[in-house]
Amino acid sequence: MAVALCCSIVVLCLPESYLHRMIYNIKQTYANEPTMFNSIEKIDQIFNSLPKNGNVFLRFSGFNPQNDHDRHVASRYYYRATYTLYPRDVVIYPSNDKRVEMSDILSLPSSVLTDELIDSLKIKVILTVGKDAEGLIYYDLKEIY
Amino acid sequence: MSILSVLIYLLFLIVLGLPVLCMSTTVKMRLGLKDLPLAFFSGMGIQGFLFFYASYLGFIPTPKVMMIFAVPAIAVSIFIWRRKCLDLCLIDPDSRLRSSALWIFIGFLLITFLLILYSQVSLFYRWDAYAVWGIKGKVLATESLRETTFFSNLLHHYNHVDYPFLHPLMISVFYGLSGEFNELGIKLFFPLSYLMLMVFLYHEFRRLLKPSLVFTLCILFIALTPELLIWSTTGHAELSLVCHYTLSIAFILRWMKSGEIRDIIIASLFAAFLLFTKNEGMVIFAILVLVVLVQCLKNKAQLKKDFPLFVLLPIVLLVPYMMWSYNLDVENVYTSQLTGAAAEGYLARLPIIIKTMAVELLNIRRWSLLFPLLLCLLIMNRTQLLKDKRLQMLLMMLGLHLLGYATVYMISPNDVVWHMQTSLQRLILHVTPAAFFILIICLNEDKLGSK
Numbered sequence: 001m002a003v004a005l006c007c008s009i010v011v012l013c014l015p016e017s018y019l020h021r022m023i024y025n026i027k028q029t030y031a032n033e034p035t036m037f038n039s040i041e042k043i044d045q046i047f048n049s050l051p052k053n054g055n056v057f058l059r060f061s062g063f064n065p066q067n068d069h070d071r072h073v074a075s076r077y078y079y080r081a082t083y084t085l086y087p088r089d090v091v092i093y094p095s096n097d098k099r100v101e102m103s104d105i106l107s108l109p110s111s112v113l114t115d116e117l118i119d120s121l122k123i124k125v126i127l128t129v130g131k132d133a134e135g136l137i138y139y140d141l142k143e144i145y
Numbered sequence: 146m147s148i149l150s151v152l153i154y155l156l157f158l159i160v161l162g163l164p165v166l167c168m169s170t171t172v173k174m175r176l177g178l179k180d181l182p183l184a185f186f187s188g189m190g191i192q193g194f195l196f197f198y199a200s201y202l203g204f205i206p207t208p209k210v211m212m213i214f215a216v217p218a219i220a221v222s223i224f225i226w227r228r229k230c231l232d233l234c235l236i237d238p239d240s241r242l243r244s245s246a247l248w249i250f251i252g253f254l255l256i257t258f259l260l261i262l263y264s265q266v267s268l269f270y271r272w273d274a275y276a277v278w279g280i281k282g283k284v285l286a287t288e289s290l291r292e293t294t295f296f297s298n299l300l301h302h303y304n305h306v307d308y309p310f311l312h313p314l315m316i317s318v319f320y321g322l323s324g325e326f327n328e329l330g331i332k333l334f335f336p337l338s339y340l341m342l343m344v345f346l347y348h349e350f351r352r353l354l355k356p357s358l359v360f361t362l363c364i365l366f367i368a369l370t371p372e373l374l375i376w377s378t379t380g381h382a383e384l385s386l387v388c389h390y391t392l393s394i395a396f397i398l399r400w401m402k403s404g405e406i407r408d409i410i411i412a413s414l415f416a417a418f419l420l421f422t423k424n425e426g427m428v429i430f431a432i433l434v435l436v437v438l439v440q441c442l443k444n445k446a447q448l449k450k451d452f453p454l455f456v457l458l459p460i461v462l463l464v465p466y467m468m469w470s471y472n473l474d475v476e477n478v479y480t481s482q483l484t485g486a487a488a489e490g491y492l493a494r495l496p497i498i499i500k501t502m503a504v505e506l507l508n509i510r511r512w513s514l515l516f517p518l519l520l521c522l523l524i525m526n527r528t529q530l531l532k533d534k535r536l537q538m539l540l541m542m543l544g545l546h547l548l549g550y551a552t553v554y555m556i557s558p559n560d561v562v563w564h565m566q567t568s569l570q571r572l573i574l575h576v577t578p579a580a581f582f583i584l585i586i587c588l589n590e591d592k593l594g595s596k
Contacts, residue, residue, distance in 0.1 A: 011513055018371040022263050029266040037267035079276035086283045096300045
């Protein structure tokens with residue numbers, strides 16, 4: 001029994017184990033090297049750099065509503081924005097009285113954002129997260145005065 | 146300021162849990178540092194309910210509201226303490242640190258230190274941690290349930306607005322105390338919860354297994370379960386669920402031995418906490434109810450008194466939450482799928498579910514040798530083990546738990562492969578408390594283990 005338990009403890013310390021990965025990530029972070037957390041930090045940097053007043057309208061450009069990966073990436077941006085910018089509202093759809101899927105949001109025409117809507121939802125920033133032909137993500141920021 | 150907030154919050158949780166701690170002991174027992182985890186986890190659960198009711202009535206968590214809750218907790222504790230004439234002894238002379246215990250505690254502290262470092266290298270980075278739990282922590286720290294529109298906004302339905310509140314309220318009370326959205330501060334509590342869980346398990350297992358080399362290795366083996374380590378840093382509610390489930394099992398086992406009503410009350414309290422932590426708590430609660438019922442069937446007095454108490458206490462505590470949740474326009478995606486026409490489709494999923502679950506349980510990278518070891522021990526000692534009532538109960542819990550989750554996957558509206566890929570590890574983590582207890586009881590029975 002003791003041998004079995006010793007073996008299993010050794011398994012935990014192997015190079016591919018979680019424990020090993022955990023230590024690797026700690027080392028990388030304290031050495032300012034890239035880690036698995038950088039993607040979220042980069043997204044946060046964008047949201048934290050936005051002007052500090054008013055609500056934010058978040059829209060997407062170049063994302064394919066039928067593509068799983070695109071929907072996943074867009075939903076990550078939206079939920080992270082909602083979280084990071086709270087208590088400011090992140091508006092993604094003109095109304096909040098029905099459930100919508102990410103594919104509905106990605107299919108929204110750009111004409112949906114009217115002056116009336118901007119006024120009624122107190123939007124001060126329009127942030128466009130776009131995907132170019134090569135699949136790279138870009139951002140476009142527009143402040144409303 | 147950040148560390149001070151963490152210390153004050155830790156003290157607050159322990160103070161709230163003191164009445165439960167005092168209730169759990171008898172005159173003969175001495176309260177000491179070993180009992181801290183019970184106060185900590187009780188405080189965590191009691192705090193969840195208190196601040197939910199407060200939020201329901203229009204209050205947000207502030208230091209003043211915390212004081213209002215802490216003062217009665219201290220008064221009740223003093224009352225029970227004096228009535229029972231309890232004794233305080235920080236380190237019980239009967240269980241002074243032996244050299245093996247010292248190594249175990251050094252092991253726990255080293256692992257916790259590693260987890261603290263890991264928890265501090267990033268903010269909440271997993272989707273569930275920020276989109277399901279963290280956001281609600283922020284909302285409830287700034288607005289009460291009565292005034293917020295966050296939960297009624299249908300665009301937030303993927304934030305799972307109907308999920309129970311114990312975990313987000315822990316986040317929000319800490320934010321309320323520290324006066325800022327201090328994510329790294331609250332992330333310290335997850336490794337601390339892990340440490341408390343391990344200290345509790347150590348003392349609980351000492352009741353079941355004599356100290357030996359195998360005991361030392363076994364407790365370190367449990368403490369190093371990879372998935373347990375991972376979920377002790379992320380900010381998910383899984384760790385809270387595991388902790389409350391562990392304590393509920395431990396007090397049911399104590400109740401089976403002592404027959405004391407205080408043990409079943411505490412087991413019931415922790416069952417209420419796990420119901421208020423995650424929806425999966427409903428599956429676990431149903432299993433616990435069945436297990437307690439089976440035990441009570443042999444004793445009419447227990448059936449009339451202990452069983453109703455075990456079932457009703459969590460339900461009474463949860464009534465306000467159920468009322469609030471009922472008024473939300475949220476459809477249960479699982480029960481709405483239950484139609485006769487779809488039954489054939491459910492059964493077709495069964496082979497995939499069984500295969501994926503079996504592969505997961507045998508995944509050494511995630512669970513080390515926990516489940517294979519358990520299986521070997523059960524097979525090797527099957528005749529004497531199956532006479533053990535505790536083991537029968539725990540095996541029933543483990544089996545029903547896996548069966549319950551398999552049923553959820555069968556009726557899931559999502560693609561079953563995707564659903565299992567994204568959630569199975571966490572669900573398997575929920576069954577580990579029962580597996581840990583089975584392992585220890587098996588080792589106790591096993592001749593090699595008791596040497």
